[in-house]
Amino acid sequence: MHDVIVIGGGPAGSVISYILANKGFNVLLLEKYGKNRYKSCAGGVSTVSMITLEELKLRIPEEVIEAEIYNARIIHKTKELTLTTGKLGGYCVYRSKFDQWLRDSAECAGAEVKHECPAYEVKIYKDCVEVKHRGGMSKGKILVGAFGALGILQFYKQLGIKEKPKFSLAVQREFILPDEDMETIADTLELYFGSDITTKGYFWIFPKTKSNGASVGLIENIPEPRMTERLDKIISKHPVASKRLARAKPINISGVHLSGQIVACSPINKPYGDRFILIGEAAGLVEGFAWEGMSTAIRSAVIVPKF
Numbered sequence: 001m002h003d004v005i006v007i008g009g010g011p012a013g014s015v016i017s018y019i020l021a022n023k024g025f026n027v028l029l030l031e032k033y034g035k036n037r038y039k040s041c042a043g044g045v046s047t048v049s050m051i052t053l054e055e056l057k058l059r060i061p062e063e064v065i066e067a068e069i070y071n072a073r074i075i076h077k078t079k080e081l082t083l084t085t086g087k088l089g090g091y092c093v094y095r096s097k098f099d100q101w102l103r104d105s106a107e108c109a110g111a112e113v114k115h116e117c118p119a120y121e122v123k124i125y126k127d128c129v130e131v132k133h134r135g136g137m138s139k140g141k142i143l144v145g146a147f148g149a150l151g152i153l154q155f156y157k158q159l160g161i162k163e164k165p166k167f168s169l170a171v172q173r174e175f176i177l178p179d180e181d182m183e184t185i186a187d188t189l190e191l192y193f194g195s196d197i198t199t200k201g202y203f204w205i206f207p208k209t210k211s212n213g214a215s216v217g218l219i220e221n222i223p224e225p226r227m228t229e230r231l232d233k234i235i236s237k238h239p240v241a242s243k244r245l246a247r248a249k250p251i252n253i254s255g256v257h258l259s260g261q262i263v264a265c266s267p268i269n270k271p272y273g274d275r276f277i278l279i280g281e282a283a284g285l286v287e288g289f290a291w292e293g294m295s296t297a298i299r300s301a302v303i304v305p306k307f
């Protein structure tokens with residue numbers, strides 16, 4: 001019998017496992033995919049995430065940081081506005097490495113971390129919870145659902161959650177750029193807005209400077225058809241983006257070049273019940289302007305154990 005079973009080894013599930021294991025609880029963390037799994041994400045880590053992690057004595061290792069961000073550039077058609085405070089405003093990471101570091105930190109704190117271990121079914125009883133997963137079944141006193149947007153669709157009925165969050169849809173490609181093209185975006189997040197691009201979303205180029213990489217994507221707050229086609233049209237035709245990416249070459253990160261994923265972007269009213277609670281994106285906790293979800297995932301992982 002575990003004290004806590006956590007489903008999902010993203011930032012929310014890994015950080016709560018780390019905190020609870022450090023407090024001496026017996027924690028089982030189940031992650032569906034293998035080590036260094038790809039996660040569709042632009043990888044922008046805000047100062048809120050950085051500060052929260054540092055408060056937990058989790059300093060992001062140098063080898064995980066791909067870029068230090070000092071500027072944000074807003075682009076509309078051919079007009080560009082660069083905003084800067086002159087201070088470090090965040091990092092860019094590849095989630096494969098960042099999340100693996102968080103899962104390893106949870107393991108070092110004493111959590112039992114199982115990779116390639118998808119949870120199939122959850123049952124909530126009066127005195128315990130049961131999770132069926134690859135390789136068997138585990139019992140615990142409490143269940144934490146940190147399974148992200150796709151997990152909600154899998155588990156909301158089993159947990160008796162009445163309301164699903166709203167979903168946005170994002171697509172992303174990973175590229176590598178020549179040195180001279182990296183210079184313009186090396187420490188800058190580029191956000192492209194305008195009706196020529198999206199109806200209610202934005203297009204981005206987020207740098208992975210150390211690897212000469214760039215994550216390039218498009219999000220819409222109402223899932224729209226032909227997102228990949230639209231992404232590719234922006235990459236090849238937008239007056240600014242097409243110049244930035246003219247010599248970009250597709251690369252695979254943890255085996256993935258093109259990804260698409262729903263993003264849960266409205267908080268669920270009651271993300272808890274007897275013996276379970278949802279945190280992070282599983283609870284719909286994604287900020288509604290830039291769809292930033294890592295800081296809310298990490299903050300929710302910090303707040304919940306306080307209760």
Ligand SMILES: Cc1cc2nc3c(=O)[nH]c(=O)nc-3n(C[C@H](O)[C@H](O)[C@H](O)COP(=O)(O)OP(=O)(O)OC[C@H]3O[C@@H](n4cnc5c(N)ncnc54)[C@H](O)[C@@H]3O)c2cc1C
Nearest residue numbers: 008010011012032041042043044119147148280281293294
């Ligand atoms: C294209 C794109 C770009 C984004 N860019 C940014 C950005 O730059 N900055 C930012 O802050 N946010 C960004 N987001 C949002 C951010 O990725 C998420 O909000 C954040 O990852 C949520 O963290 P989480 O731990 O709650 O869930 P997730 O990171 O989704 O982690 C959930 C984990 O649960 C696992 N899982 C799911 N089902 C099961 C199961 N049945 N059994 C076991 N494990 C399971 C998954 O494999 C995954 O590892 C982006 C999202 C997308 C789609």
